[in-house]
Amino acid sequence: MVVNRGERKHGIVRRLSMTAPNGKKVTVPFKNAEGMEFAGYVIERKITDAVFFNAVKTEPNITVIENFPVYSVTKDATGAVDGVDGTASGSDEKKCFKSRVVVGADGAASAVSRSLGLPNQPLGHVFSAVRCYYEGVIGLSEEIELYFIDSVLPGYLWVFPMGGNRANVGIGILSSDLAARKKHPNVIMAEAIKAHPALAERFKGAHIEGRISGWAIPNGSYIKKCYGEGWVLVGDSASLVDPFSGEGVGNALMSGKLAAQAIGKALSQQQGDGPLPAESLADYSKSIDESIRPEIVDSYRLQRLTRIRFLLNLFIGKAADKPEIRQVFVDMMRSDKAKKTVRSPLFYLKLLLS
Ligand SMILES: Cc1cc2nc3c(=O)[nH]c(=O)nc-3n(C[C@H](O)[C@H](O)[C@H](O)COP(=O)(O)OP(=O)(O)OC[C@H]3O[C@@H](n4cnc5c(N)ncnc54)[C@H](O)[C@@H]3O)c2cc1C
Numbered sequence: 001m002v003v004n005r006g007e008r009k010h011g012i013v014r015r016l017s018m019t020a021p022n023g024k025k026v027t028v029p030f031k032n033a034e035g036m037e038f039a040g041y042v043i044e045r046k047i048t049d050a051v052f053f054n055a056v057k058t059e060p061n062i063t064v065i066e067n068f069p070v071y072s073v074t075k076d077a078t079g080a081v082d083g084v085d086g087t088a089s090g091s092d093e094k095k096c097f098k099s100r101v102v103v104g105a106d107g108a109a110s111a112v113s114r115s116l117g118l119p120n121q122p123l124g125h126v127f128s129a130v131r132c133y134y135e136g137v138i139g140l141s142e143e144i145e146l147y148f149i150d151s152v153l154p155g156y157l158w159v160f161p162m163g164g165n166r167a168n169v170g171i172g173i174l175s176s177d178l179a180a181r182k183k184h185p186n187v188i189m190a191e192a193i194k195a196h197p198a199l200a201e202r203f204k205g206a207h208i209e210g211r212i213s214g215w216a217i218p219n220g221s222y223i224k225k226c227y228g229e230g231w232v233l234v235g236d237s238a239s240l241v242d243p244f245s246g247e248g249v250g251n252a253l254m255s256g257k258l259a260a261q262a263i264g265k266a267l268s269q270q271q272g273d274g275p276l277p278a279e280s281l282a283d284y285s286k287s288i289d290e291s292i293r294p295e296i297v298d299s300y301r302l303q304r305l306t307r308i309r310f311l312l313n314l315f316i317g318k319a320a321d322k323p324e325i326r327q328v329f330v331d332m333m334r335s336d337k338a339k340k341t342v343r344s345p346l347f348y349l350k351l352l353l354s
Helices: 045-057 111-116 175-181 185-195 249-269 278-291 293-305 309-321 323-334 337-343 345-353
Strands: 002-005 008-013 015-019 025-029 040-042 070-075 081-087 094-098 102-104 126-135 143-147 156-161 166-174 207-218 231-233
Touching: 008 156, 015 309, 025 309, 025 323, 070 111, 081 102, 102 111, 102 249, 111 231, 126 175, 126 185, 156 185, 166 175, 166 185, 175 185, 185 207, 231 249, 249 278, 278 293, 309 323
Parallel strands: 015 143, 102 231
Antiparallel strands: 002 008, 008 040, 015 025, 070 081, 081 094, 126 166, 126 207, 143 156, 156 166
């Protein structure tokens, strides 16, 4: 089914499928915390970002300055961060903005993080992702398709229906594995599609619209310092992406909210107009540890388990055949607590014996 919004077409999705390295496939419906089925949309990122951005622009107490890449943070005489400087695009004029706290929300290649001198993330904690839009894919349905393929593990290849016969297709592969495989991810993706029994035929008449784009995705399995004298980092700049699914939008939004709460409290308690002291922002880090970190820890465990091909085949194969194991999948998607299942050796024993 396709939803039309004016000129735009969006895919609508109600199910997630996972295909194991041995070709076994399990499909599970999207269910919310109350067990109700729901649908999701596959929408181009530039459209969803514009929805958020346009909403921000209408807020009376927010001033938006566009086309102004921040180059670095500025510091006061004590070394505390007290602002940012940058240059408006298309101009040579350098501008500096002063503030009591700088929030680095500038993504995986954060200029704020870099200028703070924070260390680069080790390659074992970064996904290299490539994504493109294919036209002419056959067999698309209301399903998000994930393929665990030997050449991509512990990452995966995804096919998301975008309406009609268009699909968002990509792979996320650990950068450390990519370095060892000595192949460009575009090549790995093309070869994986061509060789996969469930994909080759469906992509035979398909072509890529535009070009293949690539990014680095900073996994939350790497614990990064997220606050200091006069600064906090949120979202990808704080390295908060789920290390199993590669999803980072939810944690970016959540960390933004937690940072706003901590900053609000610190501003109400700290008199003066100087940079907020690090200790006044420590609540932000604590709230990340309480609200976001536990799920990241479980997802990292899941990511490492997917390296064990035998276990992945076993889990997906059993889930395909057995409703009670399939239910574990459904529960893991709708509740963070259910992800803890993967910690229990008993679960694997049950899997083997079921
Ligand atoms: C191919 C791919 C697929 C993904 N799929 C999913 C998915 O299905 N679900 C999901 O949840 N997550 C997904 N993610 C991860 C997700 O995109 C990120 O985790 C999320 O966007 C992080 O949000 P953010 O606001 O921290 O950073 P970003 O979304 O990267 O936003 C950073 C913003 O800062 C701006 N900026 C950067 N540098 C500067 C500067 N120097 N000065 C001023 N502004 C600057 C950028 O223009 C951008 O607007 C995917 C990532 C990739 C690469």
